[in-house]
Amino acid sequence: MNSVRLALRVLRADRRTRASAILTGLGVAVATGLVLLLVGLPFATEARGERSMWQVPSYGSGEDGPATLALTTTDDFTRGDKITRVDVAALSDPATIELPPGIERLPGPGEALLSPALARLTDRLPGSQLADRFGGDVIGTIGTEALKYPDQLVALVGHDPATMPPVAWQQHGFGVGGAEQDPLLQALAGVGVVVLLVPSLVLVASSARLTAARRERRLAALRLAGATPRQVIAMVAAETTIAAAGGALLGAAISPLLLHRLAAIIPWGGGTWQPSDFQLPAVLAVVLVLAIPALVLLAAVLGLRRVMLTPLGATGAHERKPLHWWRLLPLPLAGLFFGYVVSTSSDLSPALLGLALIVGSAAFVGPWVTSAIGGVFVRIWRRPATLLAGRRLRDDPRGAYRASAGVVLAVFTGSMALTLLPTFESMAGSSSPFRDSVLYVTTDAAGAGQIVERTNTELARYGQRERAVAVGSVMLMNGPDSGQEALVLDCVTAGTLLRLDMSDACAGTPGIYSQYPLALRGVTVTTEWGAPGVPLAANIPTQPIRATDPGMSSTPIIDPAVLPAGVTPEQVTVAVPTAANNGEVVRTALAGAAGGLQIESRQALLADQQMLLSDLRRVTVLGLIVAAVLSGCSAAIATAGSVMDRRRTFGALIAAGTPVRLLARALRTEAAMPALVATLGAGAVGVLVGMGLFILVEDGAVVLSPWILAPVVLGAGVAVLAASVCRPALNRVRAESLAEE
Amino acid sequence: MPTQTTDPRGPLATATRPALSGRGLVKRYGTQHALAGVDIDIQPGEAVAIVGPSGSGKTSLLHVLAGILPVDSGAVLLGGTRIDQLGETKRSELRRTEFGFVFQSGFLVAELTAEENAALPLLLGGRSRSDALSAAREWLGRLGLSGKEKRRPGELSGGEAQRVAIARALAHRPSVIFADEPTGALDSRTGRATMAALLAAAGESGAAVVLVTHDRDLAASVPRTVTIRDGRIDAGATA
Numbered sequence: 001m002n003s004v005r006l007a008l009r010v011l012r013a014d015r016r017t018r019a020s021a022i023l024t025g026l027g028v029a030v031a032t033g034l035v036l037l038l039v040g041l042p043f044a045t046e047a048r049g050e051r052s053m054w055q056v057p058s059y060g061s062g063e064d065g066p067a068t069l070a071l072t073t074t075d076d077f078t079r080g081d082k083i084t085r086v087d088v089a090a091l092s093d094p095a096t097i098e099l100p101p102g103i104e105r106l107p108g109p110g111e112a113l114l115s116p117a118l119a120r121l122t123d124r125l126p127g128s129q130l131a132d133r134f135g136g137d138v139i140g141t142i143g144t145e146a147l148k149y150p151d152q153l154v155a156l157v158g159h160d161p162a163t164m165p166p167v168a169w170q171q172h173g174f175g176v177g178g179a180e181q182d183p184l185l186q187a188l189a190g191v192g193v194v195v196l197l198v199p200s201l202v203l204v205a206s207s208a209r210l211t212a213a214r215r216e217r218r219l220a221a222l223r224l225a226g227a228t229p230r231q232v233i234a235m236v237a238a239e240t241t242i243a244a245a246g247g248a249l250l251g252a253a254i255s256p257l258l259l260h261r262l263a264a265i266i267p268w269g270g271g272t273w274q275p276s277d278f279q280l281p282a283v284l285a286v287v288l289v290l291a292i293p294a295l296v297l298l299a300a301v302l303g304l305r306r307v308m309l310t311p312l313g314a315t316g317a318h319e320r321k322p323l324h325w326w327r328l329l330p331l332p333l334a335g336l337f338f339g340y341v342v343s344t345s346s347d348l349s350p351a352l353l354g355l356a357l358i359v360g361s362a363a364f365v366g367p368w369v370t371s372a373i374g375g376v377f378v379r380i381w382r383r384p385a386t387l388l389a390g391r392r393l394r395d396d397p398r399g400a401y402r403a404s405a406g407v408v409l410a411v412f413t414g415s416m417a418l419t420l421l422p423t424f425e426s427m428a429g430s431s432s433p434f435r436d437s438v439l440y441v442t443t444d445a446a447g448a449g450q451i452v453e454r455t456n457t458e459l460a461r462y463g464q465r466e467r468a469v470a471v472g473s474v475m476l477m478n479g480p481d482s483g484q485e486a487l488v489l490d491c492v493t494a495g496t497l498l499r500l501d502m503s504d505a506c507a508g509t510p511g512i513y514s515q516y517p518l519a520l521r522g523v524t525v526t527t528e529w530g531a532p533g534v535p536l537a538a539n540i541p542t543q544p545i546r547a548t549d550p551g552m553s554s555t556p557i558i559d560p561a562v563l564p565a566g567v568t569p570e571q572v573t574v575a576v577p578t579a580a581n582n583g584e585v586v587r588t589a590l591a592g593a594a595g596g597l598q599i600e601s602r603q604a605l606l607a608d609q610q611m612l613l614s615d616l617r618r619v620t621v622l623g624l625i626v627a628a629v630l631s632g633c634s635a636a637i638a639t640a641g642s643v644m645d646r647r648r649t650f651g652a653l654i655a656a657g658t659p660v661r662l663l664a665r666a667l668r669t670e671a672a673m674p675a676l677v678a679t680l681g682a683g684a685v686g687v688l689v690g691m692g693l694f695i696l697v698e699d700g701a702v703v704l705s706p707w708i709l710a711p712v713v714l715g716a717g718v719a720v721l722a723a724s725v726c727r728p729a730l731n732r733v734r735a736e737s738l739a740e741e
Numbered sequence: 742m743p744t745q746t747t748d749p750r751g752p753l754a755t756a757t758r759p760a761l762s763g764r765g766l767v768k769r770y771g772t773q774h775a776l777a778g779v780d781i782d783i784q785p786g787e788a789v790a791i792v793g794p795s796g797s798g799k800t801s802l803l804h805v806l807a808g809i810l811p812v813d814s815g816a817v818l819l820g821g822t823r824i825d826q827l828g829e830t831k832r833s834e835l836r837r838t839e840f841g842f843v844f845q846s847g848f849l850v851a852e853l854t855a856e857e858n859a860a861l862p863l864l865l866g867g868r869s870r871s872d873a874l875s876a877a878r879e880w881l882g883r884l885g886l887s888g889k890e891k892r893r894p895g896e897l898s899g900g901e902a903q904r905v906a907i908a909r910a911l912a913h914r915p916s917v918i919f920a921d922e923p924t925g926a927l928d929s930r931t932g933r934a935t936m937a938a939l940l941a942a943a944g945e946s947g948a949a950v951v952l953v954t955h956d957r958d959l960a961a962s963v964p965r966t967v968t969i970r971d972g973r974i975d976a977g978a979t980a
Contacts, residue, residue, distance in 0.1 A: 381870065382869075382870055383864070384861060384864040384865055387853070387857060387864075388850070388852065388853070391852035391853060392852055395852055646850065646851075648846070648848050649848040649849065649850050651848070652842065652844050652848035653848075653861070653862065653865070654833075655807070655809050655836070655842055656836055656837065656840070656841070656842045656862060656910070657832075657833045657834065657835065657836025657837030657838070657840065657862075658833070658837060658862060658865050658866075659830065659833050659834075659837075662865055663865065666865065
């Protein structure tokens, strides 16, 4: 009988081996599916980038041909959602310009193409709130092949070359190809592979362990009966291959059918995904699908060492070796390395290496800490559950830590991230002097006049009271190489537009308004750094003002009444205040008038930071949950395995009158305690390391949020999952005859 | 009719109520009769060997008398009180307090030391750490295991491990000890020594012993032997 037939016969005949093979297969399927998805993440960002390359100016070398179109891209917002606005003008015959997939024709002057999601919004909202921003006729919709993500809000607005903003880029056709993978998601995917693959493989190992004792006995019997080591390896390989290959194929199937669809609904970078984005290059997918079962197979064969050394190996006593104290050293060494590189270099790579070393040091420190906790339990136990848990941790700290390693890694990195994120969120901000409610466009003096005029015409047409104001920018110089910027604004308007309390200043005569004292003797005013300036009139008063936001430092304000004659600002910002209920209408009026210039607002400046931080928080929490569920499942299987390993002992205790509920309670504690201690410990260390990292990088207080309690909840969840199988497993033990093997 | 031997205390001893009795015990597995009407009395402090070929029903009789298995008909009396009609919870409590068990392979917990294994039923029953360990050490000492209290099962010989199992069965001072092939995994010499240790320890605590074995030599080490065949007591073969 060959090895495969023997393996199939064992699977058919032995229910527990069959259950173990099914669980092993499921574990391999989960691992394969997750790895395929995680490795696919950077490729997904590349796929997104390829689809949306046309939306950004093509900064080519110019060698690809003469400029055929002018293009500029700006970010607009509607009710907090970002709109990508692409303004374009043909510089040659539009029929000769190659269009990107998903765009059927190039909009001419006064025409626009909208993405389906944006088209739905414009249909729903009054023109004054959205549609009027894009000019006259909407001539069609942009196909999904041209969208970064399915619900992306995009407008392709056509122009005459003369009406294109001066910042427009002249290029040969739309940008095609050359999209790069998102480096942040690359790094996160790498962390994800480690953090999620470990619990997946632990799940596989736990499943395999369900029948380890029985299999060892069977193999030892085969060796005693004369089977050669090669034959035994072949049998194990056949058994494992059947389960692992089946699992890998199942994982490869569920990855596109289930995981890609689930991942596609998780937002990143402002939107969701198309399920096909996660598709890996075929060769890489095949390599991964082959590599994972190969790893499992290798682990199974290496696990045979005891049987291979001697046929009696399976019955040999287990030798306990104490763990050395040097296992504690890698953590402080890695911490010192990290501290050194972040304090001496601004390069990210060595810092990431330091972080990886800190995470990697857990593999050395974890078992030692596990053993130490076991030692404490053994010393202080009062109930048998604590004694059993302590002995298990003390006897096999590597195994006990391995069982929790996945969730330990996930909780450690998650806690660190959840400690750092709120702190970074609190640091997020902008130096813009304008109030949150003010929209503004920066342009030159000539353009500013037109934009102010057109905006105010539109605002009047919409029946709004707000009006656009041109805010000039000049330089106050007190030497050829010394000076600072000042905004040209009257006192009342400055109070309306800027984050400044001008109430005291406006009571006096017009002058220069500043948060701090200014030495104005010899100061000249100019429109450009270093250019000859015009002296300020003597005795211009300086009025003190206060910032409304703590920590904000404003540029001085110079009242137009005291601006020296002959100074006309060249750089001008057109600013419009908004009220609580007319933000969209004002934005529409300004966008229509600005014709492709970037409309700024403090909200827009903060949007990308906030989006990145919420993306990071989302993937951290998702990663933690998936790792916790996987770890919980493997802990549950490991618990069932440990009960089944000792089933005859427990059977004897039940026969001797120990109530099942009493035994179940003890075993629940035994199973839950290591998981709970491991997750709480990893969470605490993660928070401490996170705080340490922040203090190393920044001076300031760490902001702690309730999110850092997430590991506690997950730890409890893992412990509950681990403990949940005790009672059913014991009931099964009770149902077995004491004589049955 | 149950077959009784002479009272081990002598013919003039006052008749006492049996420690454990079975009356008309019937146990079926499907259509198969494991016990087909067994009557048996076990006196306080008495040691009884139940012998018979494989499948004769001796282990079923032990399990029924110990309340591990319910009977299909008949009655089991402990000190004159019926216990076969009790629910599983009460029967578990009885097994925990009145009975002790020794099985073929000690079924010790590999991670625990000898004294912790012996103390385990007491600990699970709610006894304090010091009380339970103290009782365990006392019995290990009586069974000749002084100095080996801290050893794990893997560090003990087969006979020593079985004596730890005996200490575990005796630690709570039961009135009846059930021993199912207690020396089956031991060589004959170690088996005899272990059996002698069990009987001596049971004698010291005044517990009755119900021994199930297929080993005639081992059965001969106890004063009374009951032979069971096809689920019935074989009166002719009983001594």
